[in-house]
Amino acid sequence: MGPYLVRRLLIAVPVFWGITVLSFLIMNMAPGNPVDMFINPNVPPEMRELRKELLGLNDPVYVQYFKWLAGVLRGELGYSFSSYAPVTELIGARIGPTLLLASSSLAVGLIIAIPIGILSAVKHNTRLDYLMTGLSFLGTSIPPFFLGLGLIYILGVELKWLPTGGMKTLGGDGGFADIAIHLIMPVLVLGMTIAGKKVRYVRASMLDVLGQDYLRTARSKGLSEWAVTNRHALRNALIPIIAVIGAEIPLLLGGSIIIEQVFQWPGIGQLTMEAILSRDYPTLMGLNLVAASVVLLTNLLIDILYAAVDPRIEFN
Amino acid sequence: MNQAELAWRKDAMDTERRHDGADDPPSFESYARQVRQRFMRHKVAVWGLATTLLLLAAGLLAPWLAPYQPNEITDAFSAGPSADYLLGTDQVGRDVLSRLLYGTRVSLLIGFTTVAIYVLFGTLVGLIAGYYGKWIDMLLMRITDIFLSFPYMLVVLVMVSVLGASLWTIIIVLALFKWPAIAMLVRGIVLSLKKADYVRAGVALGYSTPRILLRHILPGASGAIIVNATFGVASTILAEAGLSFLGMGVKSPQASLGNMLHDAQSLTVLTEQQWLWLPAGFIILLTVLAFNFVGDGLRDALDGRQL
Numbered sequence: 001m002g003p004y005l006v007r008r009l010l011i012a013v014p015v016f017w018g019i020t021v022l023s024f025l026i027m028n029m030a031p032g033n034p035v036d037m038f039i040n041p042n043v044p045p046e047m048r049e050l051r052k053e054l055l056g057l058n059d060p061v062y063v064q065y066f067k068w069l070a071g072v073l074r075g076e077l078g079y080s081f082s083s084y085a086p087v088t089e090l091i092g093a094r095i096g097p098t099l100l101l102a103s104s105s106l107a108v109g110l111i112i113a114i115p116i117g118i119l120s121a122v123k124h125n126t127r128l129d130y131l132m133t134g135l136s137f138l139g140t141s142i143p144p145f146f147l148g149l150g151l152i153y154i155l156g157v158e159l160k161w162l163p164t165g166g167m168k169t170l171g172g173d174g175g176f177a178d179i180a181i182h183l184i185m186p187v188l189v190l191g192m193t194i195a196g197k198k199v200r201y202v203r204a205s206m207l208d209v210l211g212q213d214y215l216r217t218a219r220s221k222g223l224s225e226w227a228v229t230n231r232h233a234l235r236n237a238l239i240p241i242i243a244v245i246g247a248e249i250p251l252l253l254g255g256s257i258i259i260e261q262v263f264q265w266p267g268i269g270q271l272t273m274e275a276i277l278s279r280d281y282p283t284l285m286g287l288n289l290v291a292a293s294v295v296l297l298t299n300l301l302i303d304i305l306y307a308a309v310d311p312r313i314e315f316n
Numbered sequence: 317m318n319q320a321e322l323a324w325r326k327d328a329m330d331t332e333r334r335h336d337g338a339d340d341p342p343s344f345e346s347y348a349r350q351v352r353q354r355f356m357r358h359k360v361a362v363w364g365l366a367t368t369l370l371l372l373a374a375g376l377l378a379p380w381l382a383p384y385q386p387n388e389i390t391d392a393f394s395a396g397p398s399a400d401y402l403l404g405t406d407q408v409g410r411d412v413l414s415r416l417l418y419g420t421r422v423s424l425l426i427g428f429t430t431v432a433i434y435v436l437f438g439t440l441v442g443l444i445a446g447y448y449g450k451w452i453d454m455l456l457m458r459i460t461d462i463f464l465s466f467p468y469m470l471v472v473l474v475m476v477s478v479l480g481a482s483l484w485t486i487i488i489v490l491a492l493f494k495w496p497a498i499a500m501l502v503r504g505i506v507l508s509l510k511k512a513d514y515v516r517a518g519v520a521l522g523y524s525t526p527r528i529l530l531r532h533i534l535p536g537a538s539g540a541i542i543v544n545a546t547f548g549v550a551s552t553i554l555a556e557a558g559l560s561f562l563g564m565g566v567k568s569p570q571a572s573l574g575n576m577l578h579d580a581q582s583l584t585v586l587t588e589q590q591w592l593w594l595p596a597g598f599i600i601l602l603t604v605l606a607f608n609f610v611g612d613g614l615r616d617a618l619d620g621r622q623l
Binding site for chain 2: 011014015018019022026027029030134137138140141142143144145146149150152153157158164249250251252253254255257258261262272273276281284287288291292293295296299
């Protein structure tokens with residue numbers, strides 16, 4: 001496994017470099033010069049030139065890229081065009097709520113999907129299975145913002161059971177219970193989309209395992225069906241699920257933008273929308289880079305974990 | 317008989333032997349019939365296909381079906397559903413039903429065009445990477461890794477906002493971050509097919525590489541590509557709706573299903589003018605669900621053991 005690890009890590013290096021290039025290129029496709037766009041037109045041209053010089057915008061593009069890359073390698077992402085705060089600080093202040101939202105949603109999604117997937121596989125081709133599979137399609141097909149708006153309307157406005165948005169009650173204590181109550185609806189929406197996809201993976205993976213010889217052996221030893229399913233089959237059926245969870249991370253990060261907008265959740269998604277509306281390119285560039293790096297890193301971890309868990313993997 | 321038929325024939329033979337032990341190799345027509353039969357057995361998929369066709373018809377015929385011009389300002393503002401305006405009017409006084417029809421047209425147009433572009437490109441990359449292998453494969457796969465690292469919704473949203481939203485930028489950007497999945501899928505199939513005897517026979521006969529790739533290998537991957545593209549239409553429509561909902565997709569006054577829900581972010585619209593957002597939301601749900609069911613049916617029908 002040693003050489004595999006080294007190879008896997010070495011591959012991640014050029015991919016990370018590619019991520020920085022692409023993040024930078026996307027921002028350089030913007031027409032016009034940011035300084036001309038933002039600065040008050042009454043500012044004299046000399047001041048404008050000074051500003052451009054200070055921001056390094058008069059350098060050739062590749063020089064700008066390498067200056068930015070040098071910063072990235074030192075852990076700096078430049079300064080926001082709109083608030084002049086360091087981008088790392090802006091992202092740092094918002095990443096907590098997004099991580100809370102994303103991890104809770106992933107957990108809820110799996111808690112819904114695993115039992116349903118197992119049930120669907122054990123009772124495959126029965127009415128229950130068709131119902132569950134149909135519902136899982138509904139979960140992946142419903143636009144998250146539509147489900148979110150519907151929940152706000154019913155649970156928030158009509159029944160007044162849950163707050164319609166935000167992370168804390170204004171003037172409230174902002175304690176665990178307060179945040180938890182605000183988390184319910186966004187997590188339900190994101191969790192539902194995840195559960196929809198995972199149900200079919202769990203079902204397929206479980207069906208695959210259920211047909212294997214060692215389960216017949218377990219049964220013929222006289223083990224109860226429950227023990228066969230949950231102790232012998234589930235363990236192996238869950239291995240492929242680990243790999244699939246990795247694929248969920250970009251979806252969670254992307255999906256949270258819409259969810260955060262619907263529920264006014266103060267995370268990375270809202271920061272993205274704010275930066276888009278104020279054409280804050282350094283922040284957007286930093287957001288893209290950080291998000292892609294997180295995905296790269298989790299994929300790396302998942303691959304390593306997967307290799308460690310499944311002895312059947314060959315390393316060549 | 318081309319290689320596509322050969323590949324299909326092999327698959328069909330396996331199935332037929334299992335079923336009735338027939339010795340005669342079945343014809344291409346019988347494979348097609350079998351696929352059709354398997355698809356028709358999948359009831360929700362048939363429902364999905366019917367719904368898809370209905371939505372396509374609604375989109376194509378929108379100019380004739382819509383009672384009003386989509387941007388026409390009538391004398392009723394924020395009026396509820398009535399005999400004159402079946403689904404009411406919006407704050408500017410435009411007929412919601414007419415805008416729904418045109419919105420469906422735009423969503424389907426974006427869905428199909430985007431998928432056509434990225435499937436073509438991704439397939440080409442996958443064929444080249446899988447067939448040539450070595451450093452070409454290594455390079456192309458690292459490039460797909462780079463593109464796949466970016467969370468789709470985030471990068472698409474940012475890039476569209478940087479370039480400025482127009483129908484074509486939306487389509488190009490949606491496709492730009494979607495091809496890697498198809499490329500990886502096709503590459504995997506090419507890797508397994510290129511060792512097959514009939515492909516090696518083609519190489520031994522001195523056929524040109526494009527001919528081997530397009531006529532011998534590609535048909536073997538076509539089932540998987542069709543299934544993936546069908547699911548792709550669903551997810552692209554969903555993504556475009558998300559962009560438009562955030563106000564970064566199709567811009568008003570042009571109607572799109574997503575931007576019709578944009579206004580429901582205000583509580584008045586959400587609670588008092590449901591006709592402005594409920595129908596649009598349901599149409600998106602219906603469209604996406606229908607394409608997903610068709611994709612599922614196709615996967616079963618084409619017997620996706622390699623999917």
